[in-house]
Amino acid sequence: MTTITHTQALGKARELYEAEFGPIPADARVLAIHAPGRSEISGNHTDHEGGHVIAGALDVSVDGIAVANGTNTVRIADEGYPTFSVELDDLDVREDEVGTSASLVRGMAHEIAAHGGIPVGFDFAFVCTVPSGGGLSSSAAVEAAYGRAMEALWDAPAVDPVTLAQMSQRTENNYYGKPCGLMDQTAVCLGGLSFMDFENARPATEKLALTFEDYGYSLVLVKVGADHTDLTHEYAATPAEMQAVAAELGHTRLCETDPADFDAAVPALREKLGDRAVLRAIHYWYENDLVDKRWAALKDGDIDAFLAYTRQSGASSAMYLQNVSPSGVDVREQHAMLALGLAEHILNGRGAVRIHGGGFGGSIQCFVPVELTAEFCQRMDAWLGEGSCRTYAITEDGASATWL
Incomplete structure (x- = not known):
């Protein structure tokens, strides 16, 4: 299987952006976003019981380009899927969005706004090399990518990796409707190879450089x-x-x-x-x-x-x-x-x-x-x-x- 580099992925994302949203204005601030997939190395279904897990971020990822658009609408272009939009006037859970990509945008918008970000519209085009449905947490990568984009574009206070992971988990639980644990999101947000202890509300983590x-x-x-x-x-x-x-x-x-x-x-x-x-x-x-x-x-x-x-x-x-x-x-x-x-x-x-x-x-x-x-x-x-x-x-x- 051919692996594309981070630079190549951003190039493809820019092409997708311009195909869906038009040329990027010369004076626009352009944000590059990256979020990896993950592999659970150890700890099968232990996280939701407050147990221990080892997980690693992988060399497959969500990579995208985001630019503020001056509206109250977030527009998302995901390579291979129809472009969709989410209005930011109401960030509560919508039952008609459960199980959809729009729910992840709305959920992360709710989280970043509650953290102090001021919601404004933006256009975001990304490519995802994390295999969908393959158990490598493409959904957690997308959630984290949305969160990092909103954090920067909305001038939110800095969000540390574990807090971003908790935001992503709440989004998947409450907005998407999947009762996932916290391991996927924590691995995606931390990067590297990590040990995680989920006994307390905020997991304790330790990293190890290992190949x-x-x-x-x-x-x-x-x-x-x-x-x-x-x-x-x-x-x-x-x-x-x-x-x-x-x-x-x-x-x-x-x-x-x-x-x-x-x-x-x-x-x-x-x-x-x-x-x-x-x-x-x-x-x-x-x-x-x-x-x-x-x-x-x-x-x-x-x-x-x-x-x-x-x-x-x-x-x-x-x-x-x-x-x-x-x-x-x-x-x-x-x-x-x-x-x-x-x-x-x-x-x-x-x-x-x-x-x-x-x-x-x-x-x-x-x-x-x-x-x-x-x-x-x-x-x-x-x-x-x-x-x-x-x-x-x-x-x-x-x-x-x-x-x-």
């Missing part, structure tokens, strides 16, 4: 051929069931509960909530511990331990969290499970594979020996379709806006 290739492995993500954007109900059931267990134990999230209380309540929990909710709670504690072990391994430079723990994580997601195949799926169509099986078949005990992000579709994550990477991608593409498999690099650049 997997330096340890002999490529970070490879494989699109499984099943878009997860239409599986919001499956995604939403995961935190709902975990939090139902927490509620039975007298708390809101699993991080607040005592595992000993859970052990004592298992029979009652099974009877009231069913086995899957109990299994998902077991996954939370198991996976959260594995996050800590993997972060320690990375800090120690122990790639073998990291990979061993990653394999354990993948097994937990499949067996306990059960977010590999949607419920009620036709047994002949298990896209993510098939991709995992094929990847394991090629690796034959080397590296590690696991479901990636929300699961149920999207992509799987593979740590592949560098010398095997070309063959691995060629064989996976032959099975799943050209362009399904590609390597990614961790990038230090988080969401940003720069005057040109």
Whole structure:
């Protein structure tokens, strides 16, 4: 798969801008916006329970050009999609916009205005190299891009990365209607490889400069051929069931509960909530511990331990969290499970594979020996379709806006 540079992306965005909105006036201030995609390296469905996560910003991104237009309207041109507009006179949630791109504009406008920005209209054209529906958080990248554009164009007080992430999460929860956790947005806004602790309302974070290739492995993500954007109900059931267990134990999230209380309540929990909710709670504690072990391994430079723990994580997601195949799926169509099986078949005990992000579709994550990477991608593409498999690099650049 061909990778375009940041400069090339901005050039394409400028071309799109002028095609949709006309030439940029010579005296106009032009703002360049960048927001990366992300990969969840460790911590599958732990963030919404106040747990721990490792995530990395990737070398795919939203890159765009924004210029104030002197009106009360935001116009958005997204390469490959129809241009749309949002009026800024009413920034409340609109039910007719739930699940649409317009909801993200309105939600971020509400957040930046509440932070002290003065809403004014602007035109924004961007290109997105983050694969849509592939589990790399294109929506979080778009939210962060809107936020950084509005922060600069509306003379808002500076927004730190974690606060911008919280704004983006509220937008996705309240305006778009998806009950996501905070991990996606935090990774996009921070950039780099980060450890995140979500126990408190404002997550604690720590960064580590690391390149997997330096340890002999490529970070490879494989699109499984099943878009997860239409599986919001499956995604939403995961935190709902975990939090139902927490509620039975007298708390809101699993991080607040005592595992000993859970052990004592298992029979009652099974009877009231069913086995899957109990299994998902077991996954939370198991996976959260594995996050800590993997972060320690990375800090120690122990790639073998990291990979061993990653394999354990993948097994937990499949067996306990059960977010590999949607419920009620036709047994002949298990896209993510098939991709995992094929990847394991090629690796034959080397590296590690696991479901990636929300699961149920999207992509799987593979740590592949560098010398095997070309063959691995060629064989996976032959099975799943050209362009399904590609390597990614961790990038230090988080969401940003720069005057040109």
